[in-house]
Structure formats: structure tokens, C-alpha cells
Amino acid sequence: MAYDVNAAPDLAALETSLDDAGLKNPSVREYVRYWAGITGAERVEVIGASDNARLISESLEAGEIWPAGEGRYYARSYVKDTARSEERTIVATADPGDKGVYNNWRPASEMRPLLEKLMHGASAGKTMYVIPYLMAPPGSPLEPYAVGVELTDHRTVALHMIRMARCGVEHVNNLAEPSRFVRGVHVTGDLENLGQGTPADKRYFVTFADERTILHFGSSYGGNALLGKIAHGLRQAAYDGWASGEFLAEQFMLIGITDKQTGRTWHICGGFPSASGKTNLAMMLAPDSLGDRYHVEFYGDDIAWLRVDPKDGKIYAINPEFGVFGVAKDTNEATNPTALRSVGPDTGVLFTNVAYNELTRDVWWEGRTPEPPGDVIGWRDWTGQLISERSVEEQDKPWAHPNSRFTTSLTNVPNIAPDFEARTGVPIDAIIFGGRTRDREPLVRAITDLAEGVYDGLTLGAEATFAAEGVDGQLRYDPMSMRPFMSYPEGAYAAHWLKIIGAASDQPIFAHVNWFQRDPDDGHFLWPGYRENLRPLLWLLRLRDGEVHGVQTAVGIVPTKDELDLDGVDISPEDLDKILSIDTGRWTTEMAHREAHLAQFDGLPEEIWVAHRRVAAALAAAAG
Numbered sequence: 305m306a307y308d309v310n311a312a313p314d315l316a317a318l319e320t321s322l323d324d325a326g327l328k329n330p331s332v333r334e335y336v337r338y339w340a341g342i343t344g345a346e347r348v349e350v351i352g353a354s355d356n357a358r359l360i361s362e363s364l365e366a367g368e369i370w371p372a373g374e375g376r377y378y379a380r381s382y383v384k385d386t387a388r389s390e391e392r393t394i395v396a397t398a399d400p401g402d403k404g405v406y407n408n409w410r411p412a413s414e415m416r417p418l419l420e421k422l423m424h425g426a427s428a429g430k431t432m433y434v435i436p437y438l439m440a441p442p443g444s445p446l447e448p449y450a451v452g453v454e455l456t457d458h459r460t461v462a463l464h465m466i467r468m469a470r471c472g473v474e475h476v477n478n479l480a481e482p483s484r485f486v487r488g489v490h491v492t493g494d495l496e497n498l499g500q501g502t503p504a505d506k507r508y509f510v511t512f513a514d515e516r517t518i519l520h521f522g523s524s525y526g527g528n529a530l531l532g533k534i535a536h537g538l539r540q541a542a543y544d545g546w547a548s549g550e551f552l553a554e555q556f557m558l559i560g561i562t563d564k565q566t567g568r569t570w571h572i573c574g575g576f577p578s579a580s581g582k583t584n585l586a587m588m589l590a591p592d593s594l595g596d597r598y599h600v601e602f603y604g605d606d607i608a609w610l611r612v613d614p615k616d617g618k619i620y621a622i623n624p625e626f627g628v629f630g631v632a633k634d635t636n637e638a639t640n641p642t643a644l645r646s647v648g649p650d651t652g653v654l655f656t657n658v659a660y661n662e663l664t665r666d667v668w669w670e671g672r673t674p675e676p677p678g679d680v681i682g683w684r685d686w687t688g689q690l691i692s693e694r695s696v697e698e699q700d701k702p703w704a705h706p707n708s709r710f711t712t713s714l715t716n717v718p719n720i721a722p723d724f725e726a727r728t729g730v731p732i733d734a735i736i737f738g739g740r741t742r743d744r745e746p747l748v749r750a751i752t753d754l755a756e757g758v759y760d761g762l763t764l765g766a767e768a769t770f771a772a773e774g775v776d777g778q779l780r781y782d783p784m785s786m787r788p789f790m791s792y793p794e795g796a797y798a799a800h801w802l803k804i805i806g807a808a809s810d811q812p813i814f815a816h817v818n819w820f821q822r823d824p825d826d827g828h829f830l831w832p833g834y835r836e837n838l839r840p841l842l843w844l845l846r847l848r849d850g851e852v853h854g855v856q857t858a859v860g861i862v863p864t865k866d867e868l869d870l871d872g873v874d875i876s877p878e879d880l881d882k883i884l885s886i887d888t889g890r891w892t893t894e895m896a897h898r899e900a901h902l903a904q905f906d907g908l909p910e911e912i913w914v915a916h917r918r919v920a921a922a923l924a925a926a927a928g
């Protein structure tokens with residue numbers, strides 16, 4: 305590829321900088337030279353975890369971040385740059401056969417020149433940070449898929465990467481194949497002139513999946529800019545897992561549950577569409593009445609890679625990440641005390657777009673406490689406006705952005721599993737799916753058949769704001785919670801799931817869970833949720849172990865009332881009946897929506913259609 309010497313930084317300085325950092329991998333060096341030339345960055349700096357303290361000081365000094373208490377920091381993003389942009393996110397490859405329903409596929413030959421043009425000279429005057437990283441516990445059998453190098457021209461993005469991934473030159477210096485790493489280039493661009501959300505939008509977030517190259521232009525927000533996380537950890541890894549036939553990469557949380565009496569630990573992973581409580585579940589503590597017996601361990605809240613170990617035929621999962629990029633809104637002592645401990649003093653946490661008090665250095669977000677701080681002196685909202693200067697019309701605007709975040713490393717999570725860095729990952733006993741559904745979905749229904757479990761994942765969804773769109777009760781389907789991260793066609797995706805999980809001689813149990821059923825009359829939640837969610841999970845594990853049997857229904861096995869340990873739970877008998885029963889009428893309506901949803905996917909394996917027809921027939925039989 306051409307190397308634009310004229311636009312490049314001082315070449316001798318570049319080489320010295322790579323030498324000084326001990327960056328030895330010749331392919332990485334070549335890649336850095338190439339992109340320094342394209343982007344025109346003024347200087348290049350290789351960084352790793354050990355640079356954190358220095359980068360924090362520089363960022364504080366430059367006014368890019370502010371102190372938010374002892375060892376805690378705060379940043380604001382540009383006001384039009386606060387979330388992932390699904391419309392501007394593209395998977396580009398050479399093969400039109402890679403086009404799916406959700407992956408926004410475009411030819412790589414069209415996208416590559418476009419991105420290079422947008423990035424040309426776009427980092428002039430800036431430092432390009434070179435961040436070698438690993439998206440896996442070191443030594444993992446999946447390590448060859450986990451090595452990457454992100455180039456970013458934004459220092460706060462570099463600070464996020466240090467928290468979210470294992471970063472340092474050691475991850476690229478001794479590769480068996482020096483050119484085998486994911487190449488990620490992040491160029492912020494002129495945020496104030498990118499036309500975000502307008503027809504003239506200039507942003508592009510492209511994963512060139514068959515080239516293992518990620519080029520993101522036009523945002524410094526986490527999901528668009530931390531390339532190790534979503535672009536590599538999900539889109540690229542899902543594609544690699546499929547192309548190699550070796551593994552699955554999913555937007556899944558991963559937890560362990562230990563029975564302190566027997567010393568046995570089970571592991572559960574699972575997918576939940578956004579705003580369905582995935583992080584709260586992943587960080588859950590045992591309820592007080594079960595705390596003497598059970599301990600819940602945290603592995604990860606957002607991504608799991610799954611493979612079968614040929615030695616014992618079990619499915620093993622890793623969390624490829626090194627941190628949590630959690631939504632701040634509604635995080636409090638009741639919903640997620642673990643998250644609050646994880647962002648306490650000296651955790652190095654980085655808050656983004658929450659409200660900030662410039663005098664006390666405190667932070668606040670909606671739901672942190674029932675009411676915002678009474679004394680507004682010093683408080684600024686996420687846009688930087690003083691609360692005390694808000695006009696009457698502005699009084700009701702949120703103080704924090706609804707997508708405001710905390711970024712903290714796994715080691716800050718108080719109940720992090722002792723073996724979270726296990727080379728092999730941990731064996732999976734159960735795979736669960738759960739949406740936010742106000743009726744129809746029971747508290748838990750277990751599925752013991754693989755194709756039916758995959759079918760359930762493919763028909764996962766969450767209630768959208770259909771009040772506005774007038775399609776009451778219909779889900780926004782989000783297959784396996786991967787809709788925004790799909791990188792190859794859905795039919796092939798389903799087949800790959802059947803192949804990978806089908807190869808395990810020790811099959812996990814599947815389940816669909818729902819914490820969000822409501823009373824149709826007064827709207828109250830029928831199940832208390834949060835820590836109590838451990839109870840249906842314990843039932844599921846006991847079902848897998850043959851200790852309980854539940855009741856077989858058309859859509860899976862549900863617990864009997866006495867099989868659920870409800871000691872200390874405040875729930876009325878009527879509500880309990882409701883969340884353990886199947887509304888055949890509502891389910892029959894849902895089946896028609898599912899059929900239309902699945903029919904979009906070319907080449908969906910026949911096993912999935914068989915599962916669909918079996919459930920439909922069982923519902924018809926139950927309806928009489």
C-alpha cells in the first residue's frame with residue numbers, strides 16, 4: 305500500500321518513539337507508519353497500562369477530564385456524540401454473500417477508499433496513541449483471535465481502552481504470526497462539523513471483517529471509539545469465530561454461582577437486549593436469606609466468547625474484556641450496589657456525561673438517589689450548563705445523559721470471580737436469554753433441546769416504545785441480543801450456533817427469563833427482581849442436575865410453586881401463579897410475529913423451523 309511520506313510525522317521521531325516503547329513487532333510498526341502517514345498525526349506514542357498515571361495527569365492538566373473524588377475522573381463528550389450509531393455502522397467484506405439482514409453490509413472496495421479519504425490528514429496536529437491490546441485472558445486458546453492494535457487520536461479514548469482491555473506491547477511483541485492482529489484505526493474528526501444524525505452525516509464505523517481491519521471515523525464516544533470492545537470483541541470476533549469454525553462471540557454476561565455448602569460452582573452466560581438489566585444481573589449479590597449458602601461471582605457483563613474444549617466436551621466461556629463500560633442511569637444501592645463499589649475511591653473510574661459538581665467534585669445521575677442534590681451550587685449537567693442557570697423551561701431536563709457511563713476495570717468489582725483470568729475460561733452449565741416483557745413471558749422457562757434453545761435466542765426481543773408506533777405488545781426482535789453486532793448472515797449464524805454448541809458432549813441447559821411482568825390493572829411488577837433473580841437461576845441449575853422436574857409446557861419447563869425457594873420473598877400467591885403460567889392466547893399471537901421475523905433470514909437451518917413448528921403445534925394443542 306502507498307505510504308504518504310509528505311503527510312507523515314517526523315519519520316525518525318516515529319521510529320525512535322516505537323523503539324523507546326519496546327515495540328518490536330515489524331508488522332505492527334509497518335501498520336503504524338502507514339496510518340501515521342494517512343492521518344497526518346503530528347506524533348506517535350505507544351501506550352499500555354503502565355502509562356495510565358501519566359496519561360491521567362496530562363488529561364487533567366489539559367482540561368480533558370476533571371477529578372471526581374479520590375482516584376475518580378470525569379469527562380464530557382461533545383453533545384451530539386453520546387451513543388453508538390447503528391445506521392452509520394457497517395460490515396464490509398469482499399464477498400456479497402456476507403450480507404445479512406442486520407449487518408449493513410457494503411463492499412469493502414467501496415468503503416476502504418472512502419474511509420481513507422475521510423481520515424486523510426484528519427489527525428494533523430494531534431498525537432496518535434498506539435494501543436496494543438489483548439481481548440482474552442492471557443494464554444487463552446482463543447488468544448490468536450484476541451490480539452489487536454488500536455490507533456486513536458483521542459487521549460480519553462486511550463484512557464478508556466486501558467480500563468477495558470489488557471493493554472501493552474507484550475501482547476504483540478512475540479506473536480507466532482507477527483502480522484496476525486486486528487488493525488483498528490480510530491480518528492475522531494471535527495466533531496462539530498460532522499452532521500451527526502442529518503442526511504449529511506459524515507461518520508462511518510466500518511469493520512472490514514475479512515481483512516480484520518476496523519476503521520472508525522467521527523466519534524469519541526465509547527461504543528464507537530473503544531475498538532477492542534464492540535467492534536473487535538463482538539463484530540470481528542463473531543466473524544472470526546464463524547470463519548474459523550472455532551467459537552461464538554456474543555453480547556452475553558457471564559456469572560458463577562457457588563454453593564458454599566458443597567463447594568460446587570456453576571456458570572451461566574446469557575444475552576439480554578439493551579435496558580433489560582444485563583449489568584445488574586451480572587453484578588447481582590445473593591439475597592440476604594440465601595447469602596449464607598450461595599455466593600454469586602462476576603466474570604463479565606457484556607461479552608462472552610464460547611468454545612468447546614475437545615478434552616472434556618464442555619463449553620467454556622471467557623469474558624474477553626478487562627473492564628465494565630456500564631450505564632450510570634438508575635444505578636443505586638438497591639439496583640446494583642456492586643457497581644457502586646466498583647466506582648468508589650481509588651478505582652480510577654472514568655465517568656462520562658453524568659452531572660458534575662465542580663466545587664465538591666461529586667457526580668450524580670438520574671436514579672442515583674430518588675431526587676437530585678437539593679443544593680444545586682456547583683452542579684453542572686452533562687452538557688456543562690450550570691443547573692443554577694437553567695431557565696424555567698429547562699428545569700425538568702435530566703442532569704445526566706441517559707446513556708452516561710462509568711468505565712472501571714474488572715479488578716474493581718468486589719465479587720470478581722477468583723478465576724476470572726483462567727486461561728481456559730469457565731465451563732458453562734446454562735445459557736439464558738431474557739427481555740423486558742410486561743406479559744406473556746413467565747419468570748423462567750427452561751429448554752433442554754439445542755435447536756429449541758437457539759430458536760429461543762433468535763426470537764429474543766424487548767418491548768420497544770410501541771405506544772408511539774402503535775404496534776402494542778410486539779417485540780423489537782434482537783436475536784441473541786446481537787442485532788447491532790451481527791457481522792455475517794443470520795442463517796449462517798444460526799447454523800454456526802447449532803454446530804458449536806452441538807459439538808459439546810456435555811450440553812448446557814437453555815432458559816428464557818423475564819423479571820418484568822406487570823399487573824395489567826395497576827402496573828406493579830409481579831416479581832421483585834434484582835437479587836431475588838438468583839432464585840429462578842438456582843431452580844434452573846437444579847433442573848439440569850435432575851433435582852427438580854418442573855412442569856412441561858408448550859414453550860418449555862416452568863417451575864412448580866414449591867420448587868422455587870421463596871424464603872423471604874415478598875410476593876402474593878396470585879402474582880406467583882401469574883408468573884409461572886403460560887398465556888396460550890398471547891403466545892399464539894406471538895408465534896405469527898416470530899414466523900415473519902425468522903422468514904427474513906435466508907438459509908435458516910431446518911432444525912430451527914422444526915423447533916418453531918413444534919412449539920406452534922404444542923401451543924395449538926394446549927389451546928384445545
Ligand code: OXD
Pocket residue numbers: 388527578606629
Ligand atoms: C452497548 C455497550 O452499546 O455495551 O451495548 O456499550
Ligand code: MN
Pocket residue numbers: 555606
Ligand atoms: Mn453491550
